[in-house]
Structures are given as structure tokens and as C-alpha cells.
Amino acid sequence: MVEIEKSSSSMGQFIQFESLERVEVRCLRNDEWVHKVLKILNTCGVSPDKITIQHYIYIINMKQALRFSNRSVAENSQSMATGGNSLPSPSCADDKKRRVCYYYDPGIAHIKFSDDHVMVPARVAMAHSLVGVYGMLGDMRRLRTRPATEAEIRRFHSPEYVDLLRDLTPESYANDAALRQKAEHDHGIGLLGGDDDCPAFDRLWKYCRGYAGGSLAAARALVDGASDIAINWSGGMHHACAGKASGFCYVNDIVLAINELLDSFRRVIYVDIDAHHGDGVQNAFLDSNRVMTLSFHRYGKIALRKDFFPGSGAINEVGVGAGEHYSVNVPLDAGVRDDGYHTLFKPIVGKAMEVFQPEAIVLQCGADSLSGDRLGGMELSVRGHAECVSFLRGFNLPLLLVGGGGYTINHVASTWCYETAVAVGKERELPDDIEIPRHGYEMLYKNQGNKLHYQTSTATARKKSSNMEVTKGKVLEHLSQIELAPSVQFQERRGNNAAGVDAGGDLYYERAPSLEDDEPAQRLHRLCFPGLTKRIKLS
Known part of the structure; x- marks a missing residue:
């Protein structure tokens, strides 16, 4: 060596x-x-x-x-020309290929919140390396797009907040007391009450524009009909609010992407499998009947009578006004495992798809619901987590996959790699016993035996099946109150865009940097x- x-x-x-x-x-x-x-x-x-x-x-x-x-x-070029560059997935009965596009910015490997912060953006670089080493890059079209513009970010976020994100640096935060006060107390950035979830770090604005631009480009690829599935593992920042950072999230790329989809699709369903409630996305569409938010998350008290972050997501949070019943929450206890999780996930998602009849799906694949995560406290396996992707892929609707939480970085990379395989229909090529090859990061997988599918905890699930049945019954009853999918009048602008050019004139497929x-x-x-x-x- x-x-x-x-x-x-x-x-x-x-x-x-x-x-x-x-x-x-x-x-x-x-x-x-x-x-x-x-x-x-x-x-x-x-x-x-x-x-x-x-x-x-x-x-x-x-x-x-x-x-x-x-x-x-x-062969890859020929398969793209015949309508799908992936393989038929074992999870889908229609035996069709899916056209998959994929966003990755190499610069994310250089982003660092702080030396000891649990959020490590380089986990996306690790996942990308696994996707490459297992030979899946040729199964997808690579998205290379410009960063999100200020105007695009302002479509959801407040002008004052965007100005702060653009101008804030570690130096200005340290040296300008007035700016520091504004950042901490008004916008949730910096050290407030000992909480440094959202620090002011170097290249913050570039980072936000990068992952937001990836999600917007992915949404446009679905809108234009150029792809069936679009992936951005650097996205999924579901806690960010219009004027405030929260839970390691600064710009809510999910809300931006859903708004992009709503310009062309009548109804969009957002499904969140992060360990934490997708509060930022729910609040953004709380009064809308065109977006259904469906969040499966840990909920309840933890040590010292403190609520598990963010403390929202109770089963009775159902939306307001026109959006009543379109916010759907499935609260879970710590320790839930694959079998219990899917006892809830599949019937609830199936019912939501039936009554809402969405035209597009956004799935937030937060990986802190995995067994062994540093923060999540849940017990899903790689395969159990990815089963959610398989299930939603089977509906054969435009599907946007984004990342999210996940703080044991080798577990995160393993899971997002396997979920990429599900997207392109190659999950059978990554069986339970497959090893992680040498590729430059392999030393980081030693504690999982250099296996992609690592051993999950043997701890006993804390939630009794009877309680899960009660939760399932309440959520299904809630969904049954939804009237048949609302009709929406708007000017449709969907259509094939063979050149892969977005509304701003940017080529978003494979261009030279x-x-x-x-x-x-x-x-x-x-x-x-x-x-x-x-x-x-x-x-």
C-alpha cells in the first residue's frame, strides 16, 4: 500500500x-x-x-x-434512441424502460459546513463514485446546468433572506455585529442559543445555487418529456422556509422544483421518507390542493422531554383552506424496521395516488431513516429504504428523486447508489452479497464490512403492530375524505425538447464546463x- x-x-x-x-x-x-x-x-x-x-x-x-x-x-446510444436508456425494473409490471437523467456537481466534494458538523455534503461525491464504479453512469443522461439564479430562488424565498444568503461570508458574520444579529435572530443562520445547525460557511451561496439549480434542471427535464426519472442527490433540503434556514437547509430546492412542475402538471404529489418531518415543504403548500405532501417521519418526545426535530408532523396536521386534507402525515416511533414501515407506506401511498391522481411525483429520499444513522433513530435497511423508490417507480409517472438527511455518510452513499440502480432497473446486479470495489473511497466502508448492503441493527422495534394499524387506519380515513382530484385550468407548456434547453436558454444536458x-x-x-x-x- x-x-x-x-x-x-x-x-x-x-x-x-x-x-x-x-x-x-x-x-x-x-x-x-x-x-x-x-x-x-x-x-x-x-x-x-x-x-x-x-x-x-x-x-x-x-x-x-x-x-x-x-x-x-x-449500445448505450442505441438504447437512448429507442425510448429508454435504463433497463426494465423488476418492480414494474409494465416491463418498460425508463429514461433517466442525473445531476452531479463535483464541487460538492469541497463544501464543508464545519470541521465537526454532522452534515457532510461530500457524501454525495461518495454516492456518485459508487454509481460510477458499478457502471451506471452510462445508463443515464448527465445533467450539467447553470446554478439557480437569484430570480429563481426568489420565487419562493423572501428578498431579504436571499440578499443575506448572497452576501454572507464567515468573515462578515464574525466582524459585523448587526449582520450577525440579523442572520441569527431573523433568518436562523449562525450560532443561536448554542445551536449551529445552519452555520455561515465559506461558499454558502454557491452551494445553495448549485443544488437548487440541479433540482430545477431535473424538474425541467421531466416537464419537457426528455426524461421519465430525474435524480439530484445533492437536493432534498426540506426544512428551509421562505425567510429562514433550518435543520441544515438554506434554500428549499424541493419547493422550487415543485413550483416548476406546477407550471405544466396539474397535480404533484410529494413523498418524504426522511426521518424528520418535511415541514418546509408542507408549509409552502399548506393551502394548496394542487400539491399533496405525504411525510413518513419519526415523531414524539426524546430525552429531556424534547421533541424530535422539527417537532411538527402530527397526524392531525392536514392543511388549511383549499389545501385541507392535502397535507398527510404518518408519525412513527423510533426503531421502526422494514416490515412495519411498509405496512404503512404501501397502502397509504397507494390510496393517496388513487384519490389525488397526480401527474408527477417528487420523492425525498432522506437517508437518516436508515439503521445506524447518527441522528435518525430508525432501522430501515438499504433495500427497505429503496423499496419506496421501487414502489413509486411502478406508477410510471414523471418521478423526481432528491436526497435529504443522512449523517452516517457511508450508509448514505450505499443507499443512494442502490436507489440509482433501482431507477435504472439494475437492482438485481447489486445483490445482498456484492462487495464495494476499490475506487478511492473504499476505506470509508470498512465498518460495514465493505458490503453495499450492510448489516442492520438487531435492536427490537419499539412500535407495536397494533399502534401501526391505528395510525394506518386514521391516515386512510383522512385520505378517504379527499374529493376526487381537483381540476385545474392553466396554460400547458409541456412538450418534447430534444435539444434539452430550458426556458432561460441553458443547455442542461452534457455540455463542456x-x-x-x-x-x-x-x-x-x-x-x-x-x-x-x-x-x-x-x-
């Missing part, structure tokens, strides 16, 4: 996982395949002294991905892939 110290600033930004001090990389400089890639880089103007650890890790990612993929680039802004891994992708499949013969 060759140990590469965390010495350079670029690598220090890239390896930001809890208390990790060094990363082991397998004799990369002696790998013949790596040498071939480095030669290509050199001919493209990347000198040896500019090669960073990101390049080496990405090279191994691509090597593994090419070995795992059974289809050539030509600017030379000044792209990250090392993104630069390597641009220079060498998919050309690698044509120029390099693997051993």
Missing part, C-alpha cells in the same frame, strides 16, 4: 470525511493503465506536477466503471471520457 498524506490544499479540500487523516491508494503510480491515462492528460496540457489525488481517484473510478459496464458506448471553473475530476472526465473507451484497451 502507498500512503498519501493529506498535505496539499487541494487534497485537503477533497478528503473531508469526519476524522479521516489520510487516504490509502493502491500503488497508483505503478499501474500501467493509469500511466496510459496520464499520458493522455500530458498531451492535453496537464503536466505531471499538476496531477492531484483527485485525478488518481477519478482514474480508478473510471477503470472500475468501464470494467463493470457490460454495454459499449454505442468552462476551463476556469471545472474541478480536477470534472476536467479529467472532460478530457478522457468517453474517449477512454476508444483510446485505451483495458488489461
Whole structure:
């Protein structure tokens, strides 16, 4: 083994996982395949002294991905042309392929809330690496879009709050007492009462615009009919309110994406499987009968008589005005496992789909409901969590998948990788015993035995089945009070957009990034892939 110290600033930004001090990389400089890639880089103007650890890790990612993929680039192109670039899913009776698009910004690996914060955005980079190493990138169209604009973010968030997000820096927060007071007391950012859930960190505005732009582009891909399923694992920030940050969430990309969908779809259902109640999304559409919010979450008192965050999501929170009955909450006790969870999930979601008749689905796949999460206290397995994706995929409606919570980062990455496999219909290729290959992050999966499907806790579920039946009965009764889906008059603008151009004129499919802004891994992708499949013969 060759140990590469965390010495350079670029690598220090890239390896930001809890208390990790060094990363082991397998004799990369002696790998013949790596040498071939480095030669290509050199001919493209990347000198040896500019090669960073990101390049080496990405090279191994691509090597593994090419070995795992059974289809050539030509076969992938042909499958896209025939109406779906994924495989038929075992979970769907119609035996149809789904056209899947996927958003990933390499810059998210460099975002850091603080040294010891439980929210680690680099978990998305870990999930992306697994998606690549298991050969799924060729099954999806890659979304590359501009960040969300101020105008787009202001469509939900208040002008004062957007101005603060845009201008706030760690330095201005530390040095400007008036600004600090405003950030903490008016907008929930900073240290308030010992709570640093939403700190003022470096590149905050860029981070918010990035993940929000991804969700907006994903929504547009569904609106234009260019994709059947759109994925943005960096999104899912469901706690953010119009004028306030909350629960590690600053910009509510879900609300922005749903508003985008509502311009073309009459009704949208939002399903939330995060351990925490999706309060920000529910409140945004509390009086609307065009959006049904359906949240499955832990609820009740925890230690010291404190409510489990955010404290909302009781079964009797049902919406107001025209939106009465369109807010649906399924409160759960800690410790719920797969069987109990799906005793509720499938009949309730099935009934909601029947009475509401949505035209599009948004699923927030918060991974803190997994067994072993640092905050969630629930006991779902990777497969049990992903079964929610399978179930909703089976309705054959436009489906937007976003991330959310999840604070044991290796578990998060494993789950979002497997749920990507569900989206593209390759879940059978990732069985229970599949190991995590070498790809640069493999050392972070040691505590789960280097298995994608890790062992769940053996703790006994605390919620009795009789209580679950009571909850199910109440929610189903609530849903039965909903009148048949409301009709809506509006100007429809849906239609195929073969060019993949959004309303602002941005190409949102596979475009070359600017030379000044792209990250090392993104630069390597641009220079060498998919050309690698044509120029390099693997051993």
C-alpha cells in the first residue's frame, strides 16, 4: 500500500470525511493503465506536477466503471434512441424502460459546513463514485446546468433572506455585529442559543445555487418529456422556509422544483421518507390542493422531554383552506424496521395516488431513516429504504428523486447508489452479497464490512403492530375524505425538447464546463471520457 498524506490544499479540500487523516491508494503510480491515462492528460496540457489525488481517484473510478459496464458506448446510444436508456425494473409490471437523467456537481466534494458538523455534503461525491464504479453512469443522461439564479430562488424565498444568503461570508458574520444579529435572530443562520445547525460557511451561496439549480434542471427535464426519472442527490433540503434556514437547509430546492412542475402538471404529489418531518415543504403548500405532501417521519418526545426535530408532523396536521386534507402525515416511533414501515407506506401511498391522481411525483429520499444513522433513530435497511423508490417507480409517472438527511455518510452513499440502480432497473446486479470495489473511497466502508448492503441493527422495534394499524387506519380515513382530484385550468407548456434547453436558454444536458471553473475530476472526465473507451484497451 502507498500512503498519501493529506498535505496539499487541494487534497485537503477533497478528503473531508469526519476524522479521516489520510487516504490509502493502491500503488497508483505503478499501474500501467493509469500511466496510459496520464499520458493522455500530458498531451492535453496537464503536466505531471499538476496531477492531484483527485485525478488518481477519478482514474480508478473510471477503470472500475468501464470494467463493470457490460454495454459499449454505442449500445448505450442505441438504447437512448429507442425510448429508454435504463433497463426494465423488476418492480414494474409494465416491463418498460425508463429514461433517466442525473445531476452531479463535483464541487460538492469541497463544501464543508464545519470541521465537526454532522452534515457532510461530500457524501454525495461518495454516492456518485459508487454509481460510477458499478457502471451506471452510462445508463443515464448527465445533467450539467447553470446554478439557480437569484430570480429563481426568489420565487419562493423572501428578498431579504436571499440578499443575506448572497452576501454572507464567515468573515462578515464574525466582524459585523448587526449582520450577525440579523442572520441569527431573523433568518436562523449562525450560532443561536448554542445551536449551529445552519452555520455561515465559506461558499454558502454557491452551494445553495448549485443544488437548487440541479433540482430545477431535473424538474425541467421531466416537464419537457426528455426524461421519465430525474435524480439530484445533492437536493432534498426540506426544512428551509421562505425567510429562514433550518435543520441544515438554506434554500428549499424541493419547493422550487415543485413550483416548476406546477407550471405544466396539474397535480404533484410529494413523498418524504426522511426521518424528520418535511415541514418546509408542507408549509409552502399548506393551502394548496394542487400539491399533496405525504411525510413518513419519526415523531414524539426524546430525552429531556424534547421533541424530535422539527417537532411538527402530527397526524392531525392536514392543511388549511383549499389545501385541507392535502397535507398527510404518518408519525412513527423510533426503531421502526422494514416490515412495519411498509405496512404503512404501501397502502397509504397507494390510496393517496388513487384519490389525488397526480401527474408527477417528487420523492425525498432522506437517508437518516436508515439503521445506524447518527441522528435518525430508525432501522430501515438499504433495500427497505429503496423499496419506496421501487414502489413509486411502478406508477410510471414523471418521478423526481432528491436526497435529504443522512449523517452516517457511508450508509448514505450505499443507499443512494442502490436507489440509482433501482431507477435504472439494475437492482438485481447489486445483490445482498456484492462487495464495494476499490475506487478511492473504499476505506470509508470498512465498518460495514465493505458490503453495499450492510448489516442492520438487531435492536427490537419499539412500535407495536397494533399502534401501526391505528395510525394506518386514521391516515386512510383522512385520505378517504379527499374529493376526487381537483381540476385545474392553466396554460400547458409541456412538450418534447430534444435539444434539452430550458426556458432561460441553458443547455442542461452534457455540455463542456468552462476551463476556469471545472474541478480536477470534472476536467479529467472532460478530457478522457468517453474517449477512454476508444483510446485505451483495458488489461
